[in-house]
Amino acid sequence: MEKTKNTISRETGIEIGSICGRYFLKLEHLHYGYWTGELEEDITNLHAAQQEYVKFLISHIPDGVKTILDVGCGTGQIARRLLETGYQVDCVSPSRFLAQQTRELLGEKSNVFECRYEELQTEKRYDLILFAESFQYIALEQGLKNTLRFLNDDSYMLICDAFRKDVDGNMGLGGGHRLSKFYDAIGKCPFTLAKDIDITKQTAPNIDIMDDAIKNVGRPVAHLVLHFLSVRYPIASKLLRWKYRKKLNKLNDKYFDGRRTAENFRKFKSYRLFLYKKTT
Ligand SMILES: C[S@@+](CC[C@H](N)C(=O)[O-])C[C@H]1O[C@@H](n2cnc3c(N)ncnc32)[C@H](O)[C@@H]1O
Numbered sequence: 217m218e219k220t221k222n223t224i225s226r227e228t229g230i231e232i233g234s235i236c237g238r239y240f241l242k243l244e245h246l247h248y249g250y251w252t253g254e255l256e257e258d259i260t261n262l263h264a265a266q267q268e269y270v271k272f273l274i275s276h277i278p279d280g281v282k283t284i285l286d287v288g289c290g291t292g293q294i295a296r297r298l299l300e301t302g303y304q305v306d307c308v309s310p311s312r313f314l315a316q317q318t319r320e321l322l323g324e325k326s327n328v329f330e331c332r333y334e335e336l337q338t339e340k341r342y343d344l345i346l347f348a349e350s351f352q353y354i355a356l357e358q359g360l361k362n363t364l365r366f367l368n369d370d371s372y373m374l375i376c377d378a379f380r381k382d383v384d385g386n387m388g389l390g391g392g393h394r395l396s397k398f399y400d401a402i403g404k405c406p407f408t409l410a411k412d413i414d415i416t417k418q419t420a421p422n423i424d425i426m427d428d429a430i431k432n433v434g435r436p437v438a439h440l441v442l443h444f445l446s447v448r449y450p451i452a453s454k455l456l457r458w459k460y461r462k463k464l465n466k467l468n469d470k471y472f473d474g475r476r477t478a479e480n481f482r483k484f485k486s487y488r489l490f491l492y493k494k495t496t
Contacts, residue, residue: 223310226353227310227311230246230290230311230314231311231313231314233246234246234290234291234313234314234317238291241259241260241262241263242263243262243263243266244263244266244291244293245266245269245270245290245291245293245294246290246291246349247266247269247290247348247349247376248265248266248269248349248419248422248487249261249262249264249265249266249268249269249419249421249422249425250265250266250268250269250271250272250415250418250419251265251268251418251419251421251422252268252418255268257421257424257425258425259425259428259429262422262425265421265422269376270293270294270297272376272415272489273294273346273348273374273376273489274297274298274301276374276411276413276489276491277303277344277372277374278344278372278410278491280343281303281343281344281371281372282303282304282343283303283304283305283306283341283342283343283344283368284298284303284304284305284306284342284343284344284345284346285305285306285307285308285340285342285344285345285346285366286298286305286306286307286308286346286348287307287308287333287345287346287347287350287351287354288308288309288310288333288347288348288349288350288351288353288354289307289308289309289314289318289328289350290309290314290318290348290350291314291317291318291321292307292314292317292318292319292321292322292326292328293321294346294348295307295318295321295322295326296321296322299322299325299326305322305325305326306326306327306328306329306340306342307322307326307327307328307329308328308329308331308332308333308336309328309329309330310330310331310332310333312330315328315330327340332354333350333354333359333362334354334355334358334359334362336362336366338366340366341366341367341368342366342367342368342371343367343368343371343372344367344371344372344373344374345363345366345367345372345373345374346374347359347373347374347375347376347377348376348377349376349377349378350377351375351377351393352377352378352379352391352392352393353391356393356397356398356401357401360401360402360405364405364406364407364494367494368494369494369496370493370494370495370496371493371494372410372491372492372493372494373407373490373491373492373494374489374490374491374492375488375489375490375492376415376487376488376489376490377392377487377488378391378392378419378485378486378487379392379393379394379395379398379485379486379487379488380392380393380394380395380484380485380486381395381483381484381485381486382394382395382396383483383484385484386475386484389423389475389476389480389481389484389485392485395486395488402492406494406495406496407492407493407494407495408492408493408495409490409491409492410491410492410493411489411490411491412488412489412490412491413488413489414486414487414488415487415488415489416481416482416485416486416487416488417482418487419481419487420478420479420481420482420487421478422478423476423477423478423480423481424477424478426476427476427477430472430476431472435472442457
């Protein structure tokens with residue numbers, strides 16, 4: 217299936233995030249940090265908070281699981297931890313850039329399927345299929361259908377991700393399936409709920425941290441670049457500002473209007489860990 221413009225910009229955003237996060241903050245992962253209350257909520261602790269997230273995730277893998285499919289494996293670092301813990305792990309990554317990084321990291325130990333999960337074709341079956349902050353990118357019904365197909369009998373689906381609540385308004389932060397739609401869809405599938413843990417409180421601090429970085433770094437840098445262009449290339453700059461005025465306004469609304477706060481995250485989003493068992 218051909219990638220849409222939206223999918224391409226989302227993928228590019230994730231790839232750029234991975235390069236910047238790794239270079240500036242030594243981040244290994246692409247998911248939120250899990251803030252336990254012991255860490256000061258500061259960007260310099262994001263690396264440690266991400267490690268807490270992985271610990272939390274792994275602690276919910278049921279006994280008896282041997283083989284795992286890590287869907288939307290990002291940089292491959294969770295898969296590396298899982299391999300070190302003794303699981304056999306394969307990965308799915310639609311991003312050539314991230315799939316390459318994952319192959320370099322994991323070598324022969326893991327099979328990296330370079331495709332969207334919705335298009336995955338394999339005869340292999342797994343004891344657990346993992347979505348670490350990747351479920352929101354996958355088409356709901358097709359994702360569940362594939363999961364049932366690629367799971368062994370009596371095996372598990374583990375999702376840790378943000379969902380949208382049924383609340384009017386929005387916080388300028390997209391992403392996440394609507395929680396009520398997820399419950400509807402999963403209710404029609406042969407799955408039994410084993411765990412449903414709300415970790416919105418532990419993940420909300422990421423939003424204030426990101427917002428702070430955008431306000432203190434993103435906004436001044438954007439203003440300086442626009443100012444430089446208007447002085448150096450006044451006519452071209454005016455034309456570009458006019459041509460892309462809707463896009464610029466949209467970006468301004470999205471990032472700088474003060475709606476992206478931890479408080480709004482708690483109001484509009486629900487970050488959950490779900491463990492489901494496939495019933496036969
Ligand atoms: C926020 S990152 C999380 C990465 C990683 N699981 C982690 O926790 O660090 C989202 C991941 O989902 C992947 N992704 C996006 N759309 C996908 C799709 N349709 N099928 C599979 N993976 C997808 C992205 O390439 C990226 O690796």
